[in-house]
Amino acid sequence: MMPDYAKSLPNTMNHFVHPFTQLAAVEVSGPNVIMSGQGARVTDRDGRELLDGFAGLWCVNIGYGRSEVVEAARQQMSKLPYASSFFGSANEPALQLAKELVRLSPDSLQHVFFTLGGSDAVDSALKIIRYFFNVTGRPEKNHVIALERGYHGVSSAGAGLTGLSSCHRFFDLPLPYQHHIPSHYRYRSTYGGTDAEIISGSVAALEAKVAGLGGSSKVAAFFCEPVQGSGGVIVPPEGWLAAMRDACAKLDILFVVDEVITGFGRTGQLFACDWERIQPDLMTIAKGLTSGYSPMGAVLISEEIYRALVDQVPSDLAFAHGFTYTGHPVSASVALACLEIYQREQLPENSKTVGAYLLKGLEALREHPWIGDVRGKGLLAAVELVANRETREPFDPGLGVSQLVRKKAYENGLIVRAFADNVIGLAPPLIVSEDDVDQMLDRLARAIHAAKTELDGA
Structure with missing residues (x-):
């Protein structure tokens, strides 16, 4: 007989152990289940289409669905x-x-x-x-x-x-x-x-x-x-x-x-x-x-x-x-x-040119009070979020700022990586275009704004 505690778990969590995951949290929320992918986009189990701003785990460089x-x-x-x-x-x-x-x-x-x-x-x-x-x-x-x-x-x-x-x-x-x-x-x-x-x-x-x-x-x-x-x-x-x-x-x-x-x-x-x-x-x-x-x-x-x-x-x-x-x-x-x-397809060259476009777009987001640093090379980039831009004071880790931004990005149709020390990472497939990057930047900006609004309200 299944123990009482197991009955409350999402069914996929009864057996699957997630790497690099706060296991107690995912027991409550359940996993984000990706069902399919094409180009630089994936679709989850709820039918939501997302721009994959992290190429799976820095790896799907050629994009999804390459026959x-x-x-x-x-x-x-x-x-x-x-x-x-x-x-x-x-x-x-x-x-x-x-x-x-x-x-x-x-x-x-x-x-x-x-x-x-x-x-x-x-x-x-x-x-x-x-x-x-x-x-x-x-x-x-x-x-x-x-x-x-x-x-x-x-x-x-x-x-x-x-x-x-x-x-x-x-x-x-x-x-x-x-x-x-x-x-x-x-x-x-x-x-x-x-x-x-x-x-x-x-x-x-x-x-x-x-x-x-x-x-x-x-x-x-x-x-x-x-x-x-x-x-x-x-x-x-x-x-x-x-x-x-x-x-x-x-x-x-x-x-x-x-x-x-x-x-x-x-x-x-x-x-x-x-x-x-x-x-x-x-x-x-x-x-x-x-x-x-x-x-x-x-x-x-x-x-x-x-x-x-x-x-x-x-x-x-x-x-x-x-x-x-x-x-x-x-x-x-x-x-x-x-x-x-x-x-x-000269994908390293595309990475260099579109990566420069991405970095320029991230620099334009610096006007947001949370963004302390922007850095990157090619299609490998990050923004570092800070509590005080002038002093570079980091957020209290207990606030979970980067994880909140990652969650809001997902809700806005974008997958990003949330690192420790409140860094948000981007590493999309090397096939992305400048139009794709514009959408990523827009969705990231909305995610950061939504996260700030939620924390300010709290």
């Missing part, structure tokens, strides 16, 4: 729905995709290890780094450094590398070998107000952290996102990424770029590394790789690291890491179809 991607998946499922990549086996789509990713990515990256998504790509990168230094006789190089407010997934290891307290609390994280330095967060900078101060301050902080951990002989790698995503869409000053890459080279530590969010045109280049011609030692990717149509991620690896995995181990020792679905043929076929669309 050529569905057909690629159908054909591959009919021909070969699964093939193991263990024990030296492979399938043609995965081999072709690895070759194409190496062609498109920074020249330093020559090998590809496939995962199911971004979190296990980061986890795989951490394991590869540990393996690399162990087999090359440097086991003491095992500390890793990342940025506060950075996001590197939520695997058991990656969640500690993530620099968000909500991903640590009650999970016993970060792990002892994981460390953080302050973000390049310009609006609330701890380094100073100018770009030069932020860059020099970040380099100095990295150098100090390495020294504090015992020097370069103890530190393996530095991880960063070209634009911090879940930390609130925090864009570094121009030149920051190159300066940190140079600092890592001087410190003899690996430079790992997490392009899970920024890859595949999101910032206006195919990879955000391309803006400053960065050559990383490893790079993690996912999301836009398959545009969310099928799960897949990857770690791109330099020749030096790969050769150590091949040459510096006993001949009878396998590289004992991998997943059942590594190099899944259907996901690889989907990814190849997506890559063809990115290039044929």
